[in-house]
Structure formats: structure tokens, C-alpha cells
Amino acid sequence: MRSPQSRCRKATRVTAKGTLYLTLTLALLLLATALENLRPLALTVPLALMAGFSSLFHPKASLKVEREVEKNRAVAGDWVRVKLLISSSEPVLVEVRDRVHRGWVERGSNESLLWLQGSEELSYEVHLQRRGVCELGPARLVLSDPLRLWEEEWVCGEPVEVYVLPKLLAARGLGLGASYTGVWPGEVLSRRSGKGYEFYGVREYAPGDELRRVNWRASARHGKLMVNERVEERVTDALIVVDAGLLGLLSAQEAEELVDAEASLAASLALHLLRSGNRVGLVLRGRESLWLRPAFGKRQLEAILYALARLEPGEPAPLDYALNMLTPYLLKPNAEFIAITPLLDAYVAESIFQLAPNYSVLVVSPNPFPQRERTAHRILEIERSNLIVKLGKVCRVIDWSPGSPLPRAARRAGRPARFSRTLGGARS
Amino acid sequence: MKRVIPSALVTVSWLALSAALSYNAPAPVTLASILSTIPLFAGATMGLRPLLALAFTAQLPALVLASLESSPVRAATAMLTALYLTELADLLARAAKMPDRGYVKEAAKRITAVAALSLAVTIGATIASESLAPTLDPRIAAALLLALAFLATHWAKRERER
Numbered sequence: 001m002r003s004p005q006s007r008c009r010k011a012t013r014v015t016a017k018g019t020l021y022l023t024l025t026l027a028l029l030l031l032a033t034a035l036e037n038l039r040p041l042a043l044t045v046p047l048a049l050m051a052g053f054s055s056l057f058h059p060k061a062s063l064k065v066e067r068e069v070e071k072n073r074a075v076a077g078d079w080v081r082v083k084l085l086i087s088s089s090e091p092v093l094v095e096v097r098d099r100v101h102r103g104w105v106e107r108g109s110n111e112s113l114l115w116l117q118g119s120e121e122l123s124y125e126v127h128l129q130r131r132g133v134c135e136l137g138p139a140r141l142v143l144s145d146p147l148r149l150w151e152e153e154w155v156c157g158e159p160v161e162v163y164v165l166p167k168l169l170a171a172r173g174l175g176l177g178a179s180y181t182g183v184w185p186g187e188v189l190s191r192r193s194g195k196g197y198e199f200y201g202v203r204e205y206a207p208g209d210e211l212r213r214v215n216w217r218a219s220a221r222h223g224k225l226m227v228n229e230r231v232e233e234r235v236t237d238a239l240i241v242v243d244a245g246l247l248g249l250l251s252a253q254e255a256e257e258l259v260d261a262e263a264s265l266a267a268s269l270a271l272h273l274l275r276s277g278n279r280v281g282l283v284l285r286g287r288e289s290l291w292l293r294p295a296f297g298k299r300q301l302e303a304i305l306y307a308l309a310r311l312e313p314g315e316p317a318p319l320d321y322a323l324n325m326l327t328p329y330l331l332k333p334n335a336e337f338i339a340i341t342p343l344l345d346a347y348v349a350e351s352i353f354q355l356a357p358n359y360s361v362l363v364v365s366p367n368p369f370p371q372r373e374r375t376a377h378r379i380l381e382i383e384r385s386n387l388i389v390k391l392g393k394v395c396r397v398i399d400w401s402p403g404s405p406l407p408r409a410a411r412r413a414g415r416p417a418r419f420s421r422t423l424g425g426a427r428s
Numbered sequence: 429m430k431r432v433i434p435s436a437l438v439t440v441s442w443l444a445l446s447a448a449l450s451y452n453a454p455a456p457v458t459l460a461s462i463l464s465t466i467p468l469f470a471g472a473t474m475g476l477r478p479l480l481a482l483a484f485t486a487q488l489p490a491l492v493l494a495s496l497e498s499s500p501v502r503a504a505t506a507m508l509t510a511l512y513l514t515e516l517a518d519l520l521a522r523a524a525k526m527p528d529r530g531y532v533k534e535a536a537k538r539i540t541a542v543a544a545l546s547l548a549v550t551i552g553a554t555i556a557s558e559s560l561a562p563t564l565d566p567r568i569a570a571a572l573l574l575a576l577a578f579l580a581t582h583w584a585k586r587e588r589e590r
Contacts, residue, residue, distance in 0.1 A: 017518070020481065031492065040492055042500035045553055046508035049546035050515075052580060057538055093531055093538075095522075113523060115530030146538035147515055 008063060008141075008156040018149035021051055054147040062089040065139045065156035067098075072160065076131045076167045076260070082110070084139060087119035095142040096122060099159070101135040103128050126162075131260050131309055134162040163309045166260065171268035174362065174398070174410050181234035187276045194232030201229045235277045237294045239331045241323065242266045242308070243341035243348060244286035245315035249380060250368055255313040259286065261366050261402035262340045263308040269338060270304045281330050282307060283322060287314030291326055320351040327355055337361045342368045344380070349387040353394060361395035366402045431532075435472040435520050442468050442483075442513050449490040449506055461490040472517040475524030484514050500554040508550055512543040 025044050032040045063086065070081040084098055098110040108124030128134055137159040144151040202218050205225035218226040244259045266282070273280045274297065281294035282304050290307050292300070319341075331337060337359040339352055355361060365388060369381045391397045400409040443465045450458035464486035471479030487510055495503035516539060523532045 028492075035496075037496065039500060039503070040495045042504045042554055042557075043491060043495050043507045045504050046511055046546055046550050048576075048580065049549050049553075050508070050511055050542060053542045053545045057542070093535055095526070095531075109527045111526050113526050113528045113531035115534045120529065146535055146542055148518070 008065070008154045010152060010154050012150065012152045015144070015148055015151050017147070018051075021047055021149060050147060051149055054145040054149060057146050058150070059092045059143045059145075059152070060090065061092040061143065063087070063092075063094070063141055063143075063154050063156065065141070067137055067139070067157050067160060069136055069160045069162065071162070073163045073165065074128050075165050076128060078128050078164070079107075079125050080128060080134075080136075080162055081125050082123065082136055084122040085119060086114070086116060086122065086139075086141065088116045091115070091117040092143055093146075095144075096139060097142075098122070098124075098139045099135065099137055100126055101159075102130065102132045102164070103134040103136075103162075128162065128164040130256070131164050131166045131263055132312070133310060134164055135159045136162060163306055165305045165309050166263040166267040168271060169264050169268045169406055171265065171272050172407050174269070174364075174406070181236050184235045184277055187233050187235075187278075194230065196230040196233040198231040198233075199228065200231040202226050203229055235279070236336055237279045237281070237332055238269075238273050238336040238338060239281045239283065239294060239327065240266050240269055240304075241283040241319075241337070241339045241341070242285065242311065243319055243339070243345075244284070244311055244313045245319060245345070249344065249377075252313075254368070258342060258366060258368050258402065259311060259313050262342075263311050265364060265366070265400075265406065266340055267305055267308050270301060274298075274301050278336075280304065283326055283330070284308075284311055285315070285317070285319040285322065287312040289317055289322065291322075291330065293330055318347065319345070320347040323348070323351040323355065327359070331359065333358050335359060339363045340366070342366055343384050343387045343391075344368065346383075346387065349391055352391060356391075356394035363391055363395060363397040364400055364406075365397060366400050370401050370403075431520050431523060432473060435469060435517070438472060438513055438516050438520065439465050439469040441509075442487075442517075445506065445509050445513065446487065446490065449487070449494050453490060453493055457489045457493055460486045468514075468517055472520040473524060475521045477518060477521050480514055480517050480521060483517075484510065500557070501551055504550045504554045505547070508543065508547055512539070515539050515543075 025047050028040050028044045028047075032038055065087075066085040068083040068085070074080055080103075082098070084096070086094070086096060088094070094114050094116050096112050096114055100110050103126040105124050106127045108122075110122070110124050110126075112122055114120050114122075126134065126136070138155050138157045141154040141156060142151050143154070202215055203226065205214065205219075205227050209227045213227040215226045215228045242262050244262060248255075250258065270280050270282070277296070279294035279296055280300060282290070282292040284290045284307060288310065290310075292303055292307065327337065337355060339348075339361065341348055341352075341363065343349055343363075343365045352361060352363060365384070367381075367384075369377045369384070388397050388399055398406070398409050399412075400406055443462070446461040446465065450461040453461070464483040466483075467479040467486070468483035471477060471483065491503065491507055491510060494506050516536065519532060519535050519539065
């Protein structure tokens with residue numbers, strides 16, 4: 001993938017060293033004046049001459065930069081190869097630095113000192129360790145005189161964005177308890193009999209019924225053929241809410257790690273739900289708030305993954321307000337409401353508490369204080385535990401330590417009231 | 429640490445210059461001059477350019493003293509040598525943090541050319557000015573040089589912008 005061609009911006013300036021040369025010259029002149037002695041002036045001669053002769057080597061060249069990035073979408077932990085083709089109209093000494101934002105250059109180098117005769121290629125690989133948007137470019141090229149008293153900085157090329165999507169986790173074992181179902185076959189138990197796996201009841205045999213469904217014991221008891229009925233499994237709507245706000249209690253790195261875990265979980269849930277044919281929507285609360293209406297398919301999955309890649313900790317607007325206003329608008333009653341929140345905000349817990357009677361609510365709470373020793377964190381952990389207990393009375397709450405397997409935490413939380421097949425579970 | 433041998437050569441030359449400058453100089457000046465080799469070497473090998481400015485500043489008292497006590501040609505040559513060595517060390521310092529593809533060699537050639545040209549003109553200019561020196565008022569000379577430096581800077585800036 002080549003970056004679009006764009007003109008280079010050029011700026012000329014005196015360097016710090018150039019200023020030091022000038023300052024030194026002035027200082028020596030002042031010294032000579034103060035001492036009323038011309039002898040220190042001899043020291044200014046080489047300074048002036050070096051600066052003057054250095055200016056004679058002033059480079060006059062026209063530079064061009066083309067950037068080629070291997071891919072513009074990756075998963076956290078991937079590598080992306082970048083090639084930079086730099087060409088000059090004349091031989092010139094140039095210092096090249098290609099900007100890499102949110103990525104580690106581990107193979108090759110994004111900067112180099114070049115004796116550029118014609119064109120040169122600079123290639124490197126970026127390790128995209130974390131979810132987010134990695135920006136590559138623009139390239140900064142510095143031309144200067146030999147002593148580098150002046151420099152001419154060229155900024156070339158538009159930045160290329162590489163979306164680093166969240167890693168996917170094993171999100172099996174989370175039951176869906178939604179009682180709202182759509183018309184398409186899925187994995188959520190409906191109130192109707194039909195094709196499925198869960199036992200619904202026994203009825204009299206009708207022509208066309210499969211023989212393998214005949215319940216021979218019941219038939220013997222009733223004296224006529226009886227068949228087993230199953231609960232029909234259908235799709236549902238789900239809204240995933242990711243709370244990346246109010247993380248000021250954590251350090252920047254801890255907050256980012258927590259949000260990474262939340263994004264990974266949301267992406268995994270969205271993938272499983274969409275694969276099962278459900279409609280999935282998304283509400284994000286972070287530095288930028290965003291919401292997506294529930295929809296089917298790959299395009300929706302892509303939209304969700306891109307939105308999660310952009311998620312950063314922060315709090316522009318309170319989530320409880322968004323939840324109260326948006327949820328009835330986005331989600332049908334009795335559909336699945338999945339909140340991924342560290343439960344650091346009592347107002348968010350209160351909003352979920354109010355939504356619980358109208359929806360099948362599942363709260364997955366990544367623990368932001370695993371093995372904390374500080375008293376403040378212990379107090380916060382106790383407050384969080386209280387919120388979990390309070391919410392546990394109206395919905396299922398999974399207390400999850402990021403890094404540990406989610407299915408184990410889900411088993412501890414128990415099954416939903418109306419249990420259906422696990423997400424992507426038993427049958428896959 | 430990169431390019432230890434070139435850095436060591438520059439440091440040894442710097443040490444020799446320090447020894448030459450601080451001969452018969454007062455102890456503090458000698459000490460500062462000799463000790464300036466440490467930041468010079470550290471700056472060149474580890475890419476810490478501010479250390480080079482520190483090394484040059486430590487060498488400055490010895491240079492000023494040399495200009496007051498010895499001939500202008502000798503002082504100017506010493507200054508030129510100090511500048512040349514600092515520039516080479518600066519080049520090595522820049523190359524310590526970045527991969528080099530022929531830049532250092534070419535830049536070193538150009539710095540050497542600039543220093544050689546400067547040396548030739550310095551010797552000529554200082555010898556020529558020695559005859560004028562006793563008759564010139566230092567304040568007038570300083571004002572003239574100041575104006576000259578300002579004009580040169582202005583001219584160079586206009587050239588760049590063009």
C-alpha cells in the first residue's frame with residue numbers, strides 16, 4: 001500500500017550550534033573590549049571563517065519521498081513492514097527520520113544518516129504491540145551545511161494510519177438469557193417449540209415427524225406414538241457497552257492495559273455473537289464516545305473492531321446518561337445487554353440496575369486492582385465488590401481478572417435465569 | 429557505544445591540544461583543559477551532544493589565555509584545531525544514535541575541507557592584522573567585527589531563503 005503523493009514542506013532555521021557560534025563570537029568581542037586588548041579577537045577569526053566556509057557547502061537539492069506500508073490493518077502483536085524510497089536531484093548529505101507513533105521499530109531503523117546520491121531505500125519493521133491506531137509518517141529530512149549551523153528541514157508525505165485491532169480471547173461459556181428473539185435460527189432459546197437441543201415437551205406424533213424424535217416410553221404409556229419437542233433456538237439483538245472512563249485512579253499504563261482487556265473482550269463477544277447470526281450494537285465511553293446500531297454481518301464486525309481500535313481511556317460525557325438515553329433507542333426490550341465495565345463509577349452501576357428489569361443484562365467487570373497492596377486501592381476494591389453484590393441481585397455479574405481465562409470466571413458467576421447454549425460453545 | 433576508535437583518536441588529539449595550551453598555564457585552567465577530554469569522549473561515543481559543548485567551554489579559558497599570552501597566529505590555530513576536533517566529535521555523536529550510510533565519511537571530508545580552508549585564511553589574516561593591531565582602538569575593532577558578523581549572518585540567511 002503506497003501513501004498518496006504530496007508536496008514536501010520546507011523550513012530553514014539556525015541550529016543551536018549556530019547560535020552558540022554567534023554567542024561565542026560576541027562574547028570574545030566583548031572580552032576584547034573589556035580588556036582593551038585586541039588579542040582575544042584572534043580567536044574570532046577561525047569562528048567566522050569556519051562558519052563562512054561551511055555556508056559554501058550549502059546543499060541545494062530537491063527531495064522526494066515515497067512510503068510503502070505492507071498493510072493498513074493488523075492485530076495487536078503483528079509486525080508491519082515499511083519501505084521509504086528517498087530520492088534527490090543532486091548528491092546530498094541528509095538525515096532521515098520517519099515518525100512512528102504507537103509502535104516499536106525492532107527490525108531495521110526508521111532513521112538514518114544518508115549520503116544520498118540518486119535514491120536510497122530505507123526499510124524497517126514495526127512491532128504493533130498494542131491495540132490502537134499506529135501512525136507512520138511524515139518523514140523528516142534534514143539537509144545542512146557540514147558544520148550544521150543552518151539546517152533545512154523537509155517534511156514529506158502524509159501519515160499512513162495502521163489500525164491495530166484488539167486480540168481475540170476465548171469468550172465461550174457466557175450464557176445469553178435474552179427473551180427477545182428474532183425470526184432467524186440462532187443460539188438463543190425462544191418460547192416456541194421447534195428445532196433445537198433443549199427439551200421443550202411431548203406431543204402426539206404427526207405425519208412428517210422424524211422417527212428418531214419418537215419418545216418410546218411415553219408412547220408405551222399413552223398407547224399411541226408420542227414425539228419429543230425441542231425449544232427453538234433463534235437469534236437475538238445484543239448491545240455491548242464498553243466503559244473506558246473514570247480510570248484516573250490508575251496510572252496511564254494500567255488504564256491502557258485495562259482498556260486493552262476490555263476491547264479484546266468486546267471484540268471476542270461481538271465476533272461470537274455475529275457468527276451466531278445475532279445483531280450486535282456497540283456503545284463506547286472513552287476519550288471519544290461512539291455508538292453503533294445493532295446490525296448483522298462482517299461489515300458490522302469490521303465497524304466494531306475499528307471502533308474498538310480507536311478506544312482510548314478518558315471521559316468526555318457520563319456513561320449513565322448515555323445508557324439511559326441510548327439503550328431504549330438502540331435495543332428492543334428483553335434483548336441482551338452486555339456491559340463491560342470495571343465498576344468504578346456508582347452511577348454506571350445505578351444505570352445498569354435500572355435497565356435490568358427491561359433487558360437480559362450481563363455485566364463483565366475486569367478487575368482493575370488485582371493484587372493491590374495500597375490501602376486506597378483496597379478501599380476501592382471493597383466499594384467495587386459492594387457494587388458487584390448489589391448488581392448480582394438483578395443480573396449476572398462476572399468478576400474477571402484480565403489475563404485469566406474468562407470461561408472460568410463465567411462458571412463462577414453461574415448460569416443466566418433462562419439458560420441457552422453458550423456463546424459459540426457446546427456445538428462448536 | 430559506537431565508533432570507539434575514531435572517538436579515541438579525536439580524544440587523543442584533544443588531549444594533545446590541551447597539553448599544548450595548558451603548558452605554563454595556571455593550575456585551574458590546566459585542570460579544566462585536561463578534564464575536558466572526559467565529556468568530549470563520552471559525548472562522542474554515547475551521542476550526548478551537550479557534553480561536547482561542555483568540553484569546548486572547559487577548553488575556552490586555556491584558549492583565551494593562549495590568545496593573551498602568545499602570538500595571534502598560534503592562538504587562532506589552536507582555536508581552529510579545537511573547533512575542528514569538536515566538529516568531528518559532534519559528527520561522531522550524531523552517528524552514534526543513527527545508522528550511517530556513507531554520511532559520516534563524506535561529512536568528515538567536508539569538515540576537513542572547511543577547516544583546511546579556514547586554516548589557510550586564518551594564518552594569512554592574523555599575520556596581516558598583526559601589523560595593524562598596535563594602531564587600532566580595540567573598541568573600534570570590536571564594533572567593526574560585530575557589524576561584519578551581523579552582515580555575514582544576514583547575507584547567509586538571505587542566501588538560504590533564496
